[in-house]
Amino acid sequence: MSTVESRPGAPRPPAAVTREPAAEKPAKPFDRPRFLKLFIGLFFLFSFAPIVLVVLFSFNSSRSLQDFQGFSVRWYETFFESESLRDSLLASVQIALVTMLIATLIGTLLAYGLVRARTRASGALNILMLVPLVTPEIVAGASALLLFTQIGFELSLTTIMLAHITFSISYVTVVVRARLAAISRDVEDAAMDLGATRLATFRLVTLPALWPAILAAGLLVFALSFDDFVLSFFTTGESPQPLPVRIWTQIRFGVRPTINAIGTFMLVVSIVTIGLALLLPRLLGRRESGLKVLLGREGA
């Protein structure tokens, strides 16, 4: 039942310890692993219970949330048959796609500039790039709404896209920058040495080495945009509204079983997207997994 790992290669403890640790396992401050295990078990129970509930009841044949009366896909049918909900789904996908493309482009360029250029503005730009990551979404949403109204830009899918892109750029830059820093300068020097101009070097050498990070960042941005609520809420027009905003409205009007179906569907989309982000680099010929790429730990 022990889950403790021994570490045969670990160094001997410092001189202060005089006892023989030989067959002893590392100490646990609680010293009662069973308590901890129970705690973890409860944690996962409470963590998954609501989600299991949502997924389970999305297949409930009745509208009750209290007893499961039989398997049915009627709520999914309601979801996909509703024209307005379909429009919202399409809107969410559109927004996420455009955000992904533009944010990835701008973010990659920004990452390259931050790593390779030594200008006086670099430090300030670096901070500017990081601030959106720590800005609460409500601040982002309110200021975006203010801007668009001030310049007379009517709220629509475009305003949502603009807001999403603004806050996605930083994610791309951070991921791509980590990968770029790991690419040796030598390789770019070698390309120039062999006759490639700076632009050709970027196109033929830097980008091919960078694309797993770009891909992973792009998919991350897609998932974040697809799931986003607060930003969309502030910058959305009348119609169509992205899916999370519709969910909000539906919840405010009371608990509806269709929400379960929509929620489950969005869960699947998110899992698939992140799964692709993790697996695609490996599938398309790189040895490293997407997870390492996202965390910036891919080797050169």
Add this chain to the structure above:
Amino acid sequence: MTENRFAATFLVPGGLWLLLLFVVPLLCLLAISFGYTDDLGEAVYGTRLDNYDRLLDPDYLPVLFRSVGFALATVVLCLLIGYPVAYYIAIFGGRWKTVLLALVVLPFFVNYLIRTYAWIAMLGDDGLVNGVLDTDLRFLNTPYAVIAGLVYGFLTFMILPIYAALDRMDPWLIEAGKDLYGSPWQTFRNVTLPHTIQGVLAGSVLVFLPAVGDFVSASLLGGPSEVMVGNLIQQQFQASDNWPFGAALTVAMMAFLMIWMVLYLRAAARETRGAEA
């Protein structure tokens, strides 16, 4: 073209975009917080401090304090729940570390709204719990429900940094500590905790900051007496159409959060310098 100029051109699109669509709106927000609404209900720029005065009204000041209170409660609860989870996975996870971490993160692939909604489904008057237990308990529209929603929403942000800190730690330190200090609690307090304090701080910041400004949990799980500053802001911008006041609320909240952000960055920098020394 020298290398620097070539690479520097790459900075232009991103720099311009962030400047125009991030910095400028924030500046507008700051500016309009000193404004007022005219007779037509339009927001107008000005130089008044009225909006900031209003923050101190008995109608609004409690909301600000409540937001901070809820956020603090959220941080404490996330710590109490999250630390043991992170500890278990880091120290006892063994081969299953990645799987366990994935399981911790998985619920967060569900949309935040849906997750909060799931709590309504469970705890509502017509919800699962009341149905199964055949009772008529009131869970929702209480501060506890809101805090529970916040904790559920941000727990992962506490678990991951603490896990990272624990994972980096040499487990022999705990063993050595156990020999030096008699009780496991002492070992924890004097060995484990100090070594993971960076993770604790990072997690606390990652939970506190969004929790203060959250309005989803309070909106869906709470009632009029659980209104948070996020709800107020949202109302000003959408229902009441009092943008200058909403802006003042936002600026005040941002300023408050910035203080903690700066303090955290200073503490983090000091720690890195200490570690390098």
Add this chain to the structure above:
Amino acid sequence: MSAIRFETVTKRFGETVAVRALDLAVEKGEFFSLLGPSGCGKTTTLRMVAGFEQPSEGRIYLDGEPVETVPPYKRHVNTVFQSYALFEHLSVEDNVAFGLKRQKVPRGEIRTRVAEALELVELRGREKARPRELSGGQKQRVALARALENRPSVLLLDEPLGALDLQLRKQMQVELKGIQREVGITFLYVTHDQEEALAMSDRIAVMEDGEVMQCGSPEEIYEQPSGPFVAGFIGISNLLSGVVDNGGVKLASGVTCAAELPGDCAQGSEVHVSVRPEKIWLDELQEGMVSVEGTVVERVYVGTTTQVIVELAPGMRLTALEQNTARARSDDRWEIGDRVRLGWHPEHARVLR
């Protein structure tokens, strides 16, 4: 006209001066090495020739033409990097063909030339392999082939053999020398390994702290070092400090030895005497040799020779070399603690200031 000429070239990075008033000329077809410890400026000098750095002062001429306005991709030089810098996403043949494609050489010609290049570096058959499948030595050959393919007028090599193990390094040294002779291109070679430089070069420039201490053929550098640094950096220098005394040198141990003094050594000036270990005889001295006495403190067996370290006086030690031939086995002869006599011909001692 020299292949490369440096005219009072200085390079500064902020406050640090990496290269100081360098005046050097590398002739066509030469195998020229820049030798020195890390931080001496040799790599910076190489990078300036390649075009990756610009001199802060002075000018560099390639084939007589100044190059400060010429970017790296337009210069007729190519570099072999210490890290190989191969393009991981391209195959071996695409790596080698990279430069040719930039020059818009027709496809058929590219194929033949790539094949020739791979033949030259003995990598025939590995055309389709990816860099990550190759060993260090193979990667080095691809880097070499890729650079040579462009037919540069100068090939720059930045410690290319640094990452290889000893056997492979020795083998590659011979091969590189052979290739250079065969192809006839000027090689500018950077290394910190003095044996490597001595073995391969036509001429060597020994650098320290951004300056050239001495420039000459391997024999000149080894037998006639111009100063204590060069003497100490190349081989074992056996530097003894002393004072000029009546046409000889009075060593700190009290003994006066005869030595050839350079022109302007005044009586009483402080100098160093340097004798190469292989020039020192143990016990069986010849007529006319300078002789000193000391105690054996250490014996180091290195296979082909044995180093016998003798202390003349506290802090004054000489290392002598004995060949481990069947005839003279030093472990039979000198034990630690034995008193021995060391001697050398006066003309083998260098007096340095």
